[in-house]
Amino acid sequence: MSFIVEHGPALAIAVPLMAAFATPLISRAGGRLRELWAVLCLAATLVIVVMLSMDVLSSGVRVYALGASIPSLTSPGGFPIRIVLEVDAMSAMMGLISVSIALLVCIYSTQYMKKYQGLDKFYALLLMITSAMLGLVFTGDLFNMFVFLELLSVSSGALVAFYMGRGEPAEAAFKYVIISATGALMVLLAVCFLYGQYNLLSIGALAGVMQFTFLDKIALVLLVSAFALKCGAVPLHMWVSDAYGEAPVPVTAVLVVVSQASLYALFRVSFTLYGAMATISVIGWAMIILGILSMFIGVTLAMMQRDIKRLMAYHAISQTGYMLLGVGVGLAVIGDVGALSSYGMTAIEGGLFHVINHAMYKGLLFLTAGAIIYRTGTRDLNKLGGLAHAMPVTTCFFIIGMLSIAGLPPFNGFSSKIMIYESVFMFSPVLSIIAILVSILTLASFVKVFQSAFLGPKRREYKDVKEVPVAMLIAMGILAFFIILFGLLPDLAVQWLIEPAAKALLNQLNYVGVIV
Amino acid sequence: MISLPFLAVMVIISIGLSAVIFRRNLVKIVMGTSIIASAINLFLVSLGYREGGVAPIFTGAPRLEMVLPTPQALTLTSIVIDLAVTAMMLSFAIIIYRHYGSLDSRKRRLRE
């Protein structure tokens, strides 16, 4: 027990990585065994991450130095040279959400991907994405962050192009990888700038000695824009609709969490690394502007889409805007203690709560879209109709996801949105009004999807359509259950997960103190 | 701080970025990202260089001044990653060429 917690950070990354490497060998023994292997390994990872998170939430930051003679020896001889993994409440929250979505998606794809070739690579890459996400959120080292970012874009880029029979997936993947590679190289350039000045790579140690020179500011700009690119904020969002639209449905649901992991990196850099900078509120304002643009442009473009997955991809952009807005408001007032305690903290909590909620309802919506595609074989909303007759359970799940993304009570989307609305209103009423307007437009565009896909008389061409298989229903059902649970008991989620995470973001000294 | 290697690195990065932005051929775009990666590798190596330093593998070194080992490890890692990414982008370019018969980035298919 204590062994797993002690080695938790390393095990959480290593177990899915090892499983990914072994998947091609195991799939020689048969398809069923391979799927069982992938699901079991992800479940084991989830157990490790849950145990680790419980420990982190109760007893504070946990560090792990790879290859050291004792795990907590991060600075041999007083110099932080080792590769360090550092897990605080914020990382633990992101780790939990990444692994849970990956596990559910894996269960879902045991049915959904059955008819395709090359599944050993699919599962290997899925496990590798999980490992890279956990690495990105658990790492305490800037260069490692770059490595995991590249690992993430390589493995997810390969999965975006999984359908090789057509040209569009390859094109989307090409754009995705070019964009990710350019962004990641800018991260590396920023790491070079920081290393050249301080001879340090560890985030905690760097934050302790940062002087905020001009070069540091260039590094900050490079980091912030690269991570904003990876999380898909307008005007850097164009790859999102291509990649989300053309990837296989399970991969799309994972890609949502992948963007959230980049969002984590953005928050980690701007709060922990640069939190003490005098002009950090400029970055907060930049986040607010990016957030408002993402919200509005994302939702208006979503309304005109005809392809169900591209529509949902634009909604993902729009919802990312809420998180950027919430956390950006917190960052903009970080120097002002009174404002921070009266509404800044709530804004950050709302933004982080929205990260969890978004991963859940967006995952559910993409999985229901997958159920529609699985049975009808089309993504075009103009060709769909009357599916509620044949797929009642999927329809229910879709309604839950739809009401949640539109921010209707009592679902979880509303809980986080009301925290954002009320705290942002105290900061600037106009921003809050835009956020509410975007929510209305979100509902409008999902009503359109609901009407054209599910309502109406039964269509002749879909008379053989049945409910989807059990494995897919289980994955969707678990997500729907947690949406309702988080919707009905938001205070417990905020108290146990979100508030520690927000405090971990704000309390920079805690993160720094463990390293030096 | 500003010296010749750093200026050279900035110039090469600009060349790479302009190739990615202004070239229409997909292979040339891939070359652009490779050029950026090489420039950053050059930057890393020149960061770790110390005038007159020795290789950091001696136990009884003749002088104490050593070239920093960490940037070299970082450079190796980044070369490996760059190799994987480049191979992947080129594979995608091959698939795109097979399906569309053209490598022009402006002959676009996905939009809006």
Added chain:
Amino acid sequence: MKRSSESGMSVIVRTVTCVAAIPVIIFGLYVIMHGHLTPGGGFAGGAIIATMTALFIVAEGGDAADRLGRGMLLTAESAGLVLFALLGFLGLRTTFFYNFLANTGSIFGTQVPFGPNPGYLNTAGVIPLMNLVVGLEVFAALSLVVIFMFSYRKEEQ
């Protein structure tokens, strides 16, 4: 032109390729095995050996890509990666990736004597082992990349 892409290059080129194969592979193995003493290591050595695959395909023509054993290479790739991760797990008694073989006196476990030396191969613990498995993995993976890219080219004609 057609001849060079379909059935390979001239006899001279093919013979020279076969002759060159032996020193190239030996040099690659040397770089892998001396990774902990000299510049190089698993990645560089594996890439050198994989160059031979590319050279072979170029010399013998596109058909040669199909004659190489893909299944074996795939197994070698996965096996290399699994062994690498396993070496990390074996150090778990202290920490992940802990060098549990160094200075123990067993295989690769001799202590390095102080001062300038010609390079003792039997040192550095798990690092040479990791170089070995990484070399295997990189050789297999890069060969596969080249082979798959060539087979695409062939289907298109």
Added chain:
Amino acid sequence: MIGLLKTGAGFWNPLVWVAAFFVTALAVYIIRSRGVKKYRPGTGQTMPFFSGNRPPEDGIKSGNMYWGFFEALKRYYKWMKRLHTGIVNDYVFMFVLVMVLLMAAVTLGGLL
């Protein structure tokens, strides 16, 4: 109290909301059950209301929806379509543009 979420300015309790929802639903049900009993399925009473006309044969397509909204925002959507070219070069160009703007903002923010 379980379910009470403090939002700084106010609070939100989903359990109370659910209770209120059921009470309202009950009231609606009671009022509805006291309504006119002349409802007959299969007659003109159950026809969908579609501006006084019969609805189209195969239902209303998603492309038909929100026509007025798009008509009102025609110029905005035209502009958006022009921006979303789907060319990878433009994606990277936007990235560089954002970097430059952010750099300007951070530099100016330092001066103010």
